[in-house]
Amino acid sequence: MAARGRCPECGSGSLVEDAHYAQQQLVCAACGCVLSEGLLTTTYTDEEHLREVAYSQSTGQKEQQSRCLQRGTRRVQDLCKVLQLPAAFEETAVSYLQRALQLPAFHLASLEKKELLGGCCVFVTCRQRNWPLTMGTVCSLLYARQELFASVYLSLQRELGLSVPALSLADLVTTHLNSFRLFQRTADVPTPFLEDKEQLLARTMGLVELASETWLVTGRHPVPIVTAAAFLAWQSLQPGPRLSCPLARFCRLAGVDLPPPAHLRLKELLEILLGMASQLSWLRSFNLDRRTVVKHIGDLLQHRVFLLRNAFSQQHEDEQQDTTPGQDCPGQGSGSPSPPPVALQQGRPLAGRGQHAGTLRPLLPPCLIHPRKRPRAAAPSAAAVALTGDEPISDSEIEQYLRSPEEIRAFRKAKGWP
Amino acid sequence: FKDDFSTSPHLFTPMSPYDLELPIQTASQLREPKELCTDFSSVDLSFLPDVTQDNKEQNLSEDGHEMQKELDGSLPTKEDSGGFMDESSLSHPGAAQPSPEAPGVCPPLTPMTPMTPATSASESSGIVPQLQNIVSTVNLACKLDLKNIALHARNAEYNPKRFAAVIMRIRQPRTTALIFSSGKMVCTGAKSEEQSRLAARKYARVVQKLGFPAKFLDFKIQNMVGSCDVRFPIRLEGLVLTHQQFSSYEPELFPGLVYRMVKPRIVLLIFVSGKVVLTGAKDRSEIYEAFENIYPILKGFKKPS
Numbered sequence: 001m002a003a004r005g006r007c008p009e010c011g012s013g014s015l016v017e018d019a020h021y022a023q024q025q026l027v028c029a030a031c032g033c034v035l036s037e038g039l040l041t042t043t044y045t046d047e048e049h050l051r052e053v054a055y056s057q058s059t060g061q062k063e064q065q066s067r068c069l070q071r072g073t074r075r076v077q078d079l080c081k082v083l084q085l086p087a088a089f090e091e092t093a094v095s096y097l098q099r100a101l102q103l104p105a106f107h108l109a110s111l112e113k114k115e116l117l118g119g120c121c122v123f124v125t126c127r128q129r130n131w132p133l134t135m136g137t138v139c140s141l142l143y144a145r146q147e148l149f150a151s152v153y154l155s156l157q158r159e160l161g162l163s164v165p166a167l168s169l170a171d172l173v174t175t176h177l178n179s180f181r182l183f184q185r186t187a188d189v190p191t192p193f194l195e196d197k198e199q200l201l202a203r204t205m206g207l208v209e210l211a212s213e214t215w216l217v218t219g220r221h222p223v224p225i226v227t228a229a230a231f232l233a234w235q236s237l238q239p240g241p242r243l244s245c246p247l248a249r250f251c252r253l254a255g256v257d258l259p260p261p262a263h264l265r266l267k268e269l270l271e272i273l274l275g276m277a278s279q280l281s282w283l284r285s286f287n288l289d290r291r292t293v294v295k296h297i298g299d300l301l302q303h304r305v306f307l308l309r310n311a312f313s314q315q316h317e318d319e320q321q322d323t324t325p326g327q328d329c330p331g332q333g334s335g336s337p338s339p340p341p342v343a344l345q346q347g348r349p350l351a352g353r354g355q356h357a358g359t360l361r362p363l364l365p366p367c368l369i370h371p372r373k374r375p376r377a378a379a380p381s382a383a384a385v386a387l388t389g390d391e392p393i394s395d396s397e398i399e400q401y402l403r404s405p406e407e408i409r410a411f412r413k414a415k416g417w418p
Numbered sequence: 419f420k421d422d423f424s425t426s427p428h429l430f431t432p433m434s435p436y437d438l439e440l441p442i443q444t445a446s447q448l449r450e451p452k453e454l455c456t457d458f459s460s461v462d463l464s465f466l467p468d469v470t471q472d473n474k475e476q477n478l479s480e481d482g483h484e485m486q487k488e489l490d491g492s493l494p495t496k497e498d499s500g501g502f503m504d505e506s507s508l509s510h511p512g513a514a515q516p517s518p519e520a521p522g523v524c525p526p527l528t529p530m531t532p533m534t535p536a537t538s539a540s541e542s543s544g545i546v547p548q549l550q551n552i553v554s555t556v557n558l559a560c561k562l563d564l565k566n567i568a569l570h571a572r573n574a575e576y577n578p579k580r581f582a583a584v585i586m587r588i589r590q591p592r593t594t595a596l597i598f599s600s601g602k603m604v605c606t607g608a609k610s611e612e613q614s615r616l617a618a619r620k621y622a623r624v625v626q627k628l629g630f631p632a633k634f635l636d637f638k639i640q641n642m643v644g645s646c647d648v649r650f651p652i653r654l655e656g657l658v659l660t661h662q663q664f665s666s667y668e669p670e671l672f673p674g675l676v677y678r679m680v681k682p683r684i685v686l687l688i689f690v691s692g693k694v695v696l697t698g699a700k701d702r703s704e705i706y707e708a709f710e711n712i713y714p715i716l717k718g719f720k721k722p723s
Contacts, residue, residue, distance in 0.1 A: 135670045150671050157666070166658050166667055218654050218690040219673035365651050365690045389615030398623045401573045401588065408569060 009033040065101065068114060072097045075118035079141060083133065089125050096121040096160065105159050109152075116144050116152045124156065127164045132171035134223060169222055173208055176226045177201055181255040182234070189253050192241035195234055203233035206301040207269065213308060214272045215365035216265065224261040227251065228269055231262075236297035243291055268366055275361060276300050276307040312363035543713040547644035547696055547705050551607060552614040554639045558601040558622055558632040567597065570628050586621060593617040597625065601632070604640075611639055611702070643697040644705040650692050653719045657688065661715065677712065684708035688716070 006013050007028035014029040026035040073094050080090040100106045100117060109117075119142045126133040135153070139146050157164060182189060183197045207229035211217050217225055231250050235242045247266060251258040270290045277283045277293050277300060286292070293300075300307060361369070403411065412418075564584045568576035574597075576584045584597045593607040593614070603621060608614035615637060625632040654675045658667035667675040674695075677686040682704040687695040694712065699705045 135668075154666075154671075163662055164666075165662065166655060167670075212655075215651060215690065217669075218651075219669055221670055367689075367691045368651060387610065387612035387616060389612035389619075391616060393616075393620055393623050397590075398620065398627050401571055401586075401624050402627060403570055403572050407572075411569060 005035070007031060007033055007035065065107070068107075069098065069101055072101065072114065072118040072121075075115070076122055079119060079122045079138075082141060083122070083126075085122075085126065085131065089122070089129065089131070092128075093118070093121040093125040096124060096156075096162075099160055100156060103159050105155060112148065113152050116142055116149050117156070119144065120149065120153045120156050123153065124162055124164055127167065128162070130165065130168055130171060132168060132175050134167070134172070136223060167222060169208055169212065169217065169226075170205065172222055173204055173226050173229075174201065176223065176256075177204060177230060179256055180230065182253065190241075192238060193245070193253060195237060199237060200230065200233055203237065203297070203301070204230045206304070207233055207297070210272065210301065210304055210308075211265070211269055213304075214312075214363060216268050216272070218365060219367075220265070221259070221261060224259040225265045227256065227259060227262045228265040230254075231266065232269060232273075232294060232297060235294045239295040243294060270294075273297065273300055275311045276304070279307050279310045308363070312361055542710060543648070545646050545648065545709070545713070547646040547694070547709045549609055549642060549644045549702060549705070550695075551641075551643040552609065552611060552639060553604065553606045553641040554608075554611075554614045554618060554637060556603050556605065556618045556622065556637045557635040558597075558603055558625060558630070559635050560601050560631045560633070562597065562599050562601055562625065562630055564597070564599050567625065567628055571624060573624075586624070588617060588620055588624075591617045595621045597621065611642075614639065639700060641697065642699040642702055642705060643695065644699070644702070644709075645693065645695045646709060648692045648694060648713065648716055650720045651690055652688060652692055652716055654688065654690055656719050657715070660718075679708050679711060681711075682707050686712055688712070692716075 005015055005026075007015065007030065010028065010031040010033070012028055012030035015026055015035065016029050018025050018027050027033070028035065076093045076097060077090060079085075080093070097118060100121070106114070106117060119138045123133060123135065123138045125131075135146065135149060138144075139149050142149070156162070177197070177200065180200075182193060182195050182200070185191075185194065204226070208217075208226060211225055211229060228247070231247050234250065235245070245253075247262060248258055251262075267290075270293065273293050274288060274290065277288050277296060280296070280299065280303065283296060283299075288296070562584075564576050564578070564582075567584050567586075568574045571584075571586065573588060574584045574586045581596075582598065586595045586597055587593070588595075591608050591613040593605055595606070595618070596604040603618065605614055605618040605621060608617050618637060619634060622632045622634050654667050657675055657677075658665045661677070664679065665675050665677050674687040674689040677688055679686060683698060684696050684704055685698045686708060687697075689695075694709065694716075696705045696708050699708070
């Protein structure tokens with residue numbers, strides 16, 4: 001039986017598969033060179049190129065279905081136990097696993113991926129029941145690379161046709177804060193750093209909601225936002241001793257990892273808070289900076305709705321917000337939580353708000369406020385656009401891509417070819 | 419065992435499970451009517467019904483910026499027949515002319531579907547997705563010696579241990595080709611169908627000059643990628659709630675929302691900044707149609723919550 005490929009020795013294409021004492025070998029019919037022999041396992045594509053594959057990357061499709069299912073089920077059970085999930089979750093996850101392994105897309109996947117399949121099923125189950133579980137957590141429990149986990153997860157979603165609702169940020173806050181070790185006395189947490197869980201939770205929620213309204217959450221990884229919000233909330237509950245504690249130390253004390261984007265999220269949140277503080281009448285006289293504004297987070301959150309409206313320009317024409325006449329009302333120092341009456345002006349010309357909007361930062365996602373400069377692609381010139389695709393091609397143009405004989409000689413020499 | 423929701427730093431690199439190389443334009447996508455027309459002049463308009471006098475007047479009075487709604491999938495496929503209309507002229511024998519214009523000035527495009535009422539045309543977005551990448555394949559119909567090609571061509575790279583094809587690039591049009599030993603070739607990076615075809619022909623010519631009897635069979639556009647900007651931020655969390663059956667939004671994996679449109683079968687990547695990437699089209703009309711379908715949906719999420 002002829003196989004594809006060329007013999008490395010003589011270049012002949014006539015390769016035959018032959019068995020030598022029941023060991024499969026690929027032999028060149030012309031010169032007798034043995035190309036490969038006795039490969040244990042290969043992936044499908046690599047078999048064509050006669051390359052050997054590490055066992056973990058092989059498909060293991062010769063493995064029995066039941067063994068694979070058993071391993072996966074055990075993995076699911078362990079995960080559910082570790083995460084302390086309700087019993088019903090385990091059944092659902094196992095049923096997904098069984099369905100998945102019937103499909104060739106998973107049955108023939110590499111063993112590496114099959115290891116992650118159990119974790120993916122658990123993850124999908126949790127998300128469907130609104131149990132806040134992040135991919136990061138599952139990956140760390142499985143010791144998996146997130147790219148691989150992502151690809152298995154996406155193909156699981158596609159093959160089984162599962163609809164997975166979005167992660168609820170509010171639930172994530174609750175569970176994430178549970179892992180913070182700031183609520184009980186321990187050796188390395190000083191007393192002024194201890195905090196009441198309910199209070200911290202409530203304030204963190206408020207900050208996360210604020211972040212969500214001000215476009216800091218969309219498109220971003222959720223956990224750093226929660227970490228940054230928790231930090232600010234914690235600082236603001238007892239600013240005195242805590243203002244001097246940096247984010248890194250806070251995370252170390254709390255016993256959580258510090259995700260790198262958390263610093264950026266912190267900066268962005270503080271910027272928003274500073275903007276809001278500028279609209280709060282009794283804070284106008286203070287020259288707040290990023291540290292001192294933390295002391296007033298409680299007030300800022302309380303009057304969040306009103307402050308957001310006034311601190312940032314809403315850019316939409318049909319928006320019914322009017323800020324100019326209402327701007328001085330809070331200055332009259334009522335300080336009451338109720339927002340001043342908003343004049344509904346539908347047909348308000350933008351020009352009238354122009355002077356106002358100019359001083360205010362627009363409420364936009366940070367990627368729009370600080371766009372990274374990109375080199376603009378040159379607009380297609382008239383000549384380029386008028387192409388038919390059938391233009392004549394000049395020889396000189398093609399010849400510029402061919403090597404001259406001297407170059408070829410030099411290249412050959414450099415490569416060590418005869 | 420305590421619940422541990424900590425995540426390690428290396429897990430935060432944003433991943434794109436979609437292997438697209440797309441420069442996303444920040445420039446406005448709004449074009450002059452002239453540009454618009456030349457973009458579409460490759461379209462075969464001969465199937466149009468005759469435009470009556472009433473229609474003509476109505477169309478001429480409409481905003482010259484609207485157009486794509488009209489292009490539906492009934493355009494002829496651009497197979498190796500090479501039957502492109504000459505880009506420079508819009509006069510197609512037998513087709514209805516919207517209006518006699520001075521040469522060089524493009525007439526506003528007529529709506530091609532007679533059922534389209536006048537009102538819906540005015541709701542069209544006025545934004546034209548710009549094509550960013552075209553992937554096409556062609557069969558050179560001869561076995562190739564890749565080592566030989568890599569030796570004799572300046573613009574070729576060949577690393578058989580990494581990938582079993584020669585990677586060749588040309589400067590004009592700026593494209594990359596993967597040339598396989600079977601004689602099949604993939605051409606990527608062109609910004610229009612004609613550019614892709616021209617580039618593929620140039621690669622074939624290079625291979626010919628290297629001494630192989632290369633032909634140019636079964637040229638086919640396999641994928642087209644377009645991008646545009648709706649100019650307002652989008653609440654992706656809201657979009658995934660209302661269009662759950664089509665959308666997938668995993669901020670842990672990718673910052674954009676993946677919207678799989680059923681008709682036309684296009685995948686859209688929608689970002690919070692309002693930039694939209696459309697891919698999976700075999701014909702540019704699909705891209706335009708997909709964008710016109712998604713625009714009203716996105717407009718619904720324009721207001722901040």
